[in-house]
Amino acid sequence: MTDAGCGALPVLIAPSSGEQELWPHLGSSLFLNCTLRLIDSCNANLTWLKNKNPAPEVYREQQSFWNGLNSSERFLTSILNVNLTTEGDYGTFTCQMQSVMASFTLHKSDKAGHIAAVLFALCVLAFLVVGTIVYIKCRLNVRLWYKDKYGELEINDGRLFDAYVSFCPSNIDTKFTNFILKPHLENRYGYKLHLDERSLLPNTEPSAELLMNVSRCRRLIVVLSLVYLEQEWCQNNFRNGLFRLLELSRKPIFIVFENQYKELPAEVTQLLTSQRGILKMLLWKADSVSPASDFWKELRLALPRKLSFSEGRGDPQTQNQDDKDPMLTVHSETADPDPDGDLGVRRTFYKAPPPRMAPVRNPRDRENVGDVDISDLGSRNYSARADYYCLMTEPDL
Structure with missing residues (x-):
């Protein structure tokens, strides 16, 4: 141009x-x-x-x-x-x-591009979705690992059982307790259970025997079925009975069958739901029988942390205590041959002068007197079982 x-x-x-x-x-x-x-x-x-x-x-x-x-x-x-x-x-x-x-x-742009911002947002969203799925699937496993690694050890408490199981002697409840609950917890995880099919609160008042049995256990498990609720203390005043159980045990565990849950009285379900912070309610479903189900994981989280010791070392809960009484040591060479009493014939643990014996008038009677060694009675430590004996008062004797 x-x-x-x-x-x-x-x-x-x-x-x-x-x-x-x-x-x-x-x-x-x-x-x-x-x-x-x-x-x-x-x-x-x-x-x-x-x-x-x-x-x-x-x-x-x-x-x-x-x-x-x-x-x-x-x-x-x-x-x-x-x-x-x-x-x-x-x-x-x-x-x-x-x-x-x-x-x-x-001008040079210092801001992130539109495509880069979209990709970053998608990555964050994908991370959140994956994290949520992993948390839902693995949260119980992570909590179990943390409990087994850093959980509180409930030892030095003198208790012989990990859980006291209360159930009603009906066909379904008995089969569930004896053939599913007890074998799985004891054989697979090494827990010790004390089973009791008698009424837990007769006349809404705990008996001395019940107090002694519950004091020997670290947890209380109640198989709460429809038949169980037909007991007198459940029908008369379940609310007061529940609060009595909360006083007896630390965070009791209630197991409810899924096919019976809808038939439970509204008062019972509402009361159990309102007390979730101080008790644990587990629902037994059709797929709970699998060892990897959430039911067993949540039950183990509610039970005390279990110590695993090599075979032959005795009861893990008593091995960490100061009580050296051979009656509390399993598979011990110095085990008490007479576990029903404290004066059974046993070998000498501490060298001590022979005990003084009353003079025998008839020489033939001397042959019938056995050598009973009671020199170690004063050195025994009964602090681990003090809670059992304190339950028996003088009027009871």
């Missing part, structure tokens, strides 16, 4: 403001549009500048002309294609015709 005189200067149409600032990302491609209206068939050159210097040929330009409604008007559009491949492509691009010009300033 050659320069020629113009009756009027061109009019800038795009960009309308004459100056435009952009923040494109590195690697993007831009099309800078510069449109002018030419009056009186004015012909002139439109040039592109970059930072006040002629734009390099690497930036391709496309020009087009068209006529307006008035025959004396013509329009010129110049589009500059800028590919941001390096940081040197940023700067100020100017389209100029005579004294009319428009500028495009390209």
Whole structure:
């Protein structure tokens, strides 16, 4: 195009403001549009500048002309294609015709791109979904691992059993307790259970025998079935009876059968639900029989932490106590041959002078007197079983 005189200067149409600032990302491609209206068939050159210097040929330009409604008007559009491949492509691009010009300033963008933000959001969402699924599937396993590793050890308490199991002597309850609950906990995990099919609270008052048996156990498990609720103390006042049980045991465990749950009285279910913080209610379902089911995991979490010792070392709960009484040591070489009494014939543990014996008038009677060694009675420690004896008061004797 050659320069020629113009009756009027061109009019800038795009960009309308004459100056435009952009923040494109590195690697993007831009099309800078510069449109002018030419009056009186004015012909002139439109040039592109970059930072006040002629734009390099690497930036391709496309020009087009068209006529307006008035025959004396013509329009010129110049589009500059800028590919941001390096940081040197940023700067100020100017389209100029005579004294009319428009500028495009390209700034480096420090903000994350739209695609990168979307990908980051999707990654966060996927992480949350996977984390939720893993938590739901593995939360009980993680809690069991933490309890077995760092849980509280309930030893030095003198208790002989891990759980006292109360159930009703019905066909279903007896089979569940004797053939499912007891073998699984004792044979698989080494717990010791004390089973009792008698009424737990006769006349809503615990008997001395019940207090003694419960005091020997660290937990209380109640197989709460429909037949169990037919007992007198459940029918008369289940609320008071439940609070008595909460006084006897630390966080008792109630096992309810799923197929009987809907038939339980509303008062019972509402009361058990309201006391979830101080008791544990487990639902026995059809798939709970599997050793890997959540039922057994939640039951183990409610039971005390179990110590595992190599075979032959005796009861793990008594091995950590100071009581060296051989009656509390399983498979001991010095075990009491007469476990029903404290005066059974046994070998001497401590060297001591022979006990004084009353004179025997008849020499033949001397042969019938056995050597009874009671020299170690004063050295025994009965602190581990003090809670059993304190239950018996003088009037009971």
